Amino acid sequence: MAALVPASMSKMPxxxxxxxxxxxxxxxxxxxRGQQPLERLKFTPPAGVSGSALDARRATFTVANSRNPKPTADQDCDxxxxxxxxxxxxxxQQDRTAIIGGLFLSRVPQSSEWRVTYCNSSVITFExxxxxxxxxxxxTGAWDAVRASRGSPGLLIENSWISNARDDAVENDFLQTMTIRDTLIDGAFQGISVKPRKDSDMGDASNQMVTLSGxxxxxxxxxxKEGRRFGALAKSDQRAPRFWVTNSVVAVDYAGGSSYPQFWATSWSKLSGSSNNLFLWLSDAPIPDFVPLPPSSFRLLRGQAARDAWTRAKSNWINCHPKLTRLPTDPRSNPDACVPSSWGGFTN
Incomplete structure (x- = not known):
């Protein structure tokens, strides 16, 4: 079990x-409080109470989606x-419920092939x-980290740190309004999923909005399959909601793999508004043709300049969020180094 590591609480001018x-x-x-058993917790607020909060700041959960440690074609995750x-x-089946804090650890295989590891899973699910x-x-190490299932519009994710999401950092396949604000997603296969199944009866949701801020x-x-692959800002199709993106960074850790050109194209075409954003190509290799470039509202950096920009933004976000419980291997915060007027420090 990983220990809970309190962070500095110094004031940030x-x-x-x-x-x-x-x-x-x-x-x-x-x-x-404490280490939760390896079973689903269905949070039920006091009877008749809307607008309750689960204070899990001193609780630890574990997500485990596979019945063996390294799924293969002969022995998949089931x-x-x-x-x-x-x-x-x-x-x-509740309204205005808040999940406050919590450390979510992983037993989701990270190196096995995607298809044989696909036993559907989500760390936090709203339904x-x-x-x-x-x-x-x-x-850390989720399959999907946070999921807004059917009948859960208006979800707000804020001040949170997600890393190594094996599939979607956030799944919103019922195409609902959503806001993600002031949040660090440090490693994911796909960013935000807004793509129902092909046989779904979901209609066009272009009148809905997904907002990313900071x-x-x-x-x-x-x-x-037979190689390596990375996803896009939004896993989507033409039914997807519109996106509003501001004060945000999209970085791609390219190592020669393939991607989803259609998802990238839709990510950019679905932008209703975009300002003060960075697109960071962290590799020294050229950007392949299968990754359509973002609009001019994203400043494009490549190679070392991109890596330096990501390091600064990530470090700034960590410095600006000293309250979070974290893994023993996570960097500590230095609140005095928080820069509120730069990436990682924007709160709106």
Whole structure:
């Protein structure tokens, strides 16, 4: 079990750290502490209470989607003897529920091929739960990190740190309104999924909006079929909601793999608004033709300049978020070094 590591709480002049701010507006707070068992927790607020909060700042969960440690074509993730916990935290049939903090650890295989590792899983799932909030969580090694399932519009994800999401950092395949704000996604196969299944009866959702504000997103390659592949800002099609992206960074950790040109093209075509953003190509290799370039509202950097920019933005975000519980291997915050007027420090 990883230990919980408290971070520095020094005051940052000129910066308002609103991590865990949802506690201030909750009508009822339920506290959860300690290592949670390897089974799904269905959070149920007090009867008749809307606008409750689960204070999980001192709780640790584990997501496990595979019954064996390294799935193969002969023994996929559904075969084996290991226990699974594919949906550690479920918020269902309730309104305005906030998840506050929490450390979410992983037993999701990271090096096996994508298809044989695909046993559907999500760390935090909202279902029939509109206007939810995820505030200040630390998730590592998920399949999907946060999922807004059917009947859960208006989800707000803020002040959270997600790393090594094996599939989607955020899944919104029911094409609902959503806001992701002031959040670090340091490694994901896909960014934001807004793509229903082909046989879905979902209609056009172009009148809906997904907003990214102050988000740092780094996409990385994973084993896929016979090679390596990385996703896009949005896994989407023409039914997808519009996107509004501001004060954000999209970085691609390219190592020679393939991608999804159609997802990149739709990512850019679905932008309703975009300002003060960076697109960072972290490799020294040229950008392949299968990655359409972003619009001019994204400043494009490549190679060493891109890597330096990502390092600065990530370090700044960490420095500006000292309250978060983190892994023992995570860098500590230096609040005095927080730069609120740069990437990683933007809160709006």
């Amino acid at each position: 000129g910066y308002r750290d609103d991590t865990y701010g949802a506690l201030q507006t909750a009508r009822r707070i339920v506290n959860l 075969q084996g003897i290991l226990p699974v916990n594919r949906y550690p935290l479920l918020i269902e 029939g739960a509109p206007n939810g909030v995820v505030d200040g969580v630390r998730i 988000v740092l997103l780094r996409l990385q390659e994973y084993s896929y």
